[in-house]
Amino acid sequence: xxxxxxxxxxxxxxxxxxxxxxxxxxxxxxxxxxxxxxxxxxxxxxxxxxxxxxxxxxxxxxxxxxxxxxxxxxxxxxxxxxxxxxxxxxxxxxxxxxxxxxxxxxxxxxxxxxxxxxxxxxxxxxxxxxxxxxxxxxxxxxxxxxxxxxxxxxxxxxxxxxxxxxxxxxxxxxxxxxxxxxxxxxxxxxxxxxxxxxxxxxxxxxxxxxxxxxxxxxxxxxxxxxxxxxxxxxxxxxxxxxxxxxxxxxxxxxxxxxxxxxxxxxxxxxxxxxxxxxxxxxxxxxxxxxxxxxxxxxxxxxxxxxxxxxxxxxxxxxxxxxxxxxxxxxxxxxxxxxxxxxxxxxxxxxxxxxxxxxxxxxxxxxxxxxxxxxxxxxxxxxxxxxxxxxxxxxxxxxxxxxxxxxxxxxxxxxxxxxxxxxxxxxxxxxxxxxxxxxxxxxxxxxxxxxxxxxxxxxxxxxxxxxxxxxxxxxxxxxxxxxxxxxxxxxxxxxxxxxxxxxxxxxxxxxxxxxxxxxxxxxxxxxxxxxxxx
Numbered sequence: 001x002x003x004x005x006x007x008x009x010x011x012x013x014x015x016x017x018x019x020x021x022x023x024x025x026x027x028x029x030x031x032x033x034x035x036x037x038x039x040x041x042x043x044x045x046x047x048x049x050x051x052x053x054x055x056x057x058x059x060x061x062x063x064x065x066x067x068x069x070x071x072x073x074x075x076x077x078x079x080x081x082x083x084x085x086x087x088x089x090x091x092x093x094x095x096x097x098x099x100x101x102x103x104x105x106x107x108x109x110x111x112x113x114x115x116x117x118x119x120x121x122x123x124x125x126x127x128x129x130x131x132x133x134x135x136x137x138x139x140x141x142x143x144x145x146x147x148x149x150x151x152x153x154x155x156x157x158x159x160x161x162x163x164x165x166x167x168x169x170x171x172x173x174x175x176x177x178x179x180x181x182x183x184x185x186x187x188x189x190x191x192x193x194x195x196x197x198x199x200x201x202x203x204x205x206x207x208x209x210x211x212x213x214x215x216x217x218x219x220x221x222x223x224x225x226x227x228x229x230x231x232x233x234x235x236x237x238x239x240x241x242x243x244x245x246x247x248x249x250x251x252x253x254x255x256x257x258x259x260x261x262x263x264x265x266x267x268x269x270x271x272x273x274x275x276x277x278x279x280x281x282x283x284x285x286x287x288x289x290x291x292x293x294x295x296x297x298x299x300x301x302x303x304x305x306x307x308x309x310x311x312x313x314x315x316x317x318x319x320x321x322x323x324x325x326x327x328x329x330x331x332x333x334x335x336x337x338x339x340x341x342x343x344x345x346x347x348x349x350x351x352x353x354x355x356x357x358x359x360x361x362x363x364x365x366x367x368x369x370x371x372x373x374x375x376x377x378x379x380x381x382x383x384x385x386x387x388x389x390x391x392x393x394x395x396x397x398x399x400x401x402x403x404x405x406x407x408x409x410x411x412x413x414x415x416x417x418x419x420x421x422x423x424x425x426x427x428x429x430x431x432x433x434x435x436x437x438x439x440x441x442x443x444x445x446x447x448x449x450x451x452x453x454x455x456x457x458x459x460x461x462x463x464x465x466x467x468x469x470x471x472x473x474x475x476x477x478x479x480x481x482x483x484x485x486x487x488x489x490x491x492x493x494x495x496x497x498x499x500x501x502x503x504x505x506x507x508x509x510x511x512x513x514x515x516x517x518x519x520x521x522x523x524x525x526x527x528x529x530x531x532x533x
Contacts, residue, residue, distance in 0.1 A: 025411075026413075029413050029414055032350075033415050036346050036347055036350050036415040039349050039350045040346045043346070043349065111144075113142075149191070151188075151215050156174070156175050158171050158172050159171070176501055176502050177501065178229070178232065178497045178500070178501055179225075179501075182225065184225055186498045187494055189229050190493045190494040191490070192206060192222055192225060193229055193475055193479075194489050196226065196460070196475070197475040197479050198479050198489050200452075200456040200458075200459045200460070201459065202460040203223060206222060207219050223464065226475075227468070229497070230470070230474040230475060232497070233475075233478060234474055235505060235508050236496065236500065236508055236512070237292075237477040237478060239508050239509055240289050240477050240478070240481055240512065241275075241477070243277065243512070244275050244276070244277040244290070245275075245291075245309055245310045247277040247279065248312045248313060249279065249315060249438050250275050250277050250310065250312065250314060250315070251274075251276040251315045251445040251449075252273070252275050252276075252303065252316040253273075253274050253317065253443060253447060253449075254271050254273045254319075255271070255453050256298075257269070257270050257462070258270070258462035258463070259463050259466060259468070259469055260463070260464050260465060261464070261465040267462055269298075270294060270463070270466070270469050271295045271296075271297065271302070272294055272450070272473060272476070273293045273303060274446055274449050274450055275293075275306065276288070276289070276290045276291075278445050281377050281378060281440055281445075282379070282381045283378060283380040284438075287484075287485055288484040289481045289513075290449045290476075290477060292473040292474075292477045294466070294470050294472065295469075299321065300320065300322065300323070303322060303325060304321075311330050312331065313331070313332045313333075313432075313438070313439055314326075314331050314333060315334040315335075315336065315440060315443050315446070316334075316336070316446070317336050317339050318339070318429070333428075333429040333432070334429060334432050334433060334439045334440075335426050335430035335431075335432070336444075337369055337370070338442040338444055338447070339422075340419075340422060340423045340426075340430060341363065341366045343418070343419035343422055344366070344419050345363060347416060347419060350415075358410070359416065361402070362402070362419075365395065365398070365399045365402060368395045369395060369399075370441070370442075372387065372388065372391050372392050373441045373442075375387070380437070381437030381438045384437035385434075385435065385436065385437035386437075388434045388437070389434060389435070393434055396431055396434065400424070403420045403423060403424055406420060407421070453472075478493065478496075478513070481512075482513045485513050485514050487513050487517050492513055492516055495516055496511050
């Protein structure tokens with residue numbers, strides 16, 4: 001073989017090696033990306049949802065771990081290197097006080113009490129000498145007991161009265177019911193709705209529970225009750241939606257939910273959209289509210305229709321379906337640092353949570369933002385704005401510089417580049433909160449509101465149709481708003497169902513959760529007032 005042939009063969013082999021190395025590099029990047037996606041899916045299905053560092057990891061800066069605090073020799077009970085066998089009484093008493101949970105045996109005072117007196121078997125006479133016994137004290141212990149709810153039937157009797165003189169018949173009007181020609185009272189309707197949408201009990205399980213008490217109700221009957229109940233409460237849910245859209249800032253998000261009744265009777269994926277008004281983190285004392293809407297798909301036309309009358313700030317993720325809402329400038333986009341952090345967290349988990357990696361460095365920097373937000377939560381909007389401009393703005397400047405430098409070092413197709421690219425491409429939306437104290441740094445408020453849906457669909461799996469999706473939206477709206485205002489949903493929903501059928505439609509706001517809670521508080525205060533002499 002000639003020298004020229006050897007050179008040509010060497011050149012060909014070198015080219016083949018380079019192509020193989022490039023292909024191997026692309027394959028390795030693809031494998032890394034698939035590993036990150038697999039870790040994300042595993043965490044979504046099996047792992048913990050929290051993305052916070054453990055206490056030890058919070059101290060990891062540049063791979064250094066903070067040294068543990070060493071107790072003094074006095075506290076450790078060490079004297080000249082020898083352990084003493086004498087125990088301090090004060091120290092042991094403090095240990096017992098710490099172990100004892102305060103109020104463990106103090107049962108709620110508002111619960112009704114049923115007293116059971118246990119007398120000796122010998123009665124009131126002494127078993128030894130037969131003399132009479134005299135009480136010198138009592139030992140009282142309380143036990144918290146529970147009796148499951150029981151069914152009962154309310155018989156509405158309307159006597160017919162006749163006048164002997166004019167021969168006219170008089171009879172009282174029929175009692176109002178939540179729904180006409182429905183055998184269920186307000187209490188049963190409330191229990192079904194709260195069990196399904198607050199306690200996440202599927203309707204077929206409710207049928208089994210009721211059957212144990214001898215009440216046979218078919219699943220179709222209960223389903224019709226829930227659907228008619230939602231139709232009755234729909235105007236109240238719309239009133240909640242109008243209140244939510246009047247806010248300066250709302251949190252928006254969506255979650256999938258399976259719905260039956262598609263083409264070929266196959267299940268399809270619908271969407272529950274949530275919009276939350278909650279300005280308590282910025283010191284606003286106005287009532288919080290959540291508004292749910294259902295759609296059969298995830299097209300951007302749905303949030304555009306929901307928010308067509310909204311003017312203000314929409315705090316949401318970077319879903320492209322919201323772009324039409326921001327186009328005219330009437331709605332300001334506010335991003336979510338939790339979403340940005342989550343992409344780095346998935347890489348950090350895939351890398352066995354090792355300190356000092358690029359993902360860990362990014363998480364530490366983003367953690368500084370959340371640390372400042374935790375300190376200013378509940379403060380006034382003006383206070384939050386001042387603190388953010390003083391402490392958060394420099395952190396964001398340094399974070400953006402670090403992201404740009406890191407992006408130049410990693411491959412453009414790597415998971416790290418995609419995670420950084422998400423933040424940089426949405427940087428304006430992610431930093432709008434610095435100049436407006438009413439905006440939050442994250443969208444966790446909306447994600448918390450959707451938690452009930454995530455738990456519920458694990459139990460009932462799907463809704464029966466699009467109508468069932470709209471029913472779920474109405475019930476989640478009212479029960480979620482009651483929860484945000486710390487109102488017992490069972491008590492509230494029964495109060496509403498007992499009155500809404502006869503309530504004037506132009507005064508529907510009187511039945512909103514916070515209005516009902518204010519009425520209850522006013523009535524309770526009136527009962528405590530002393531009667532006038």
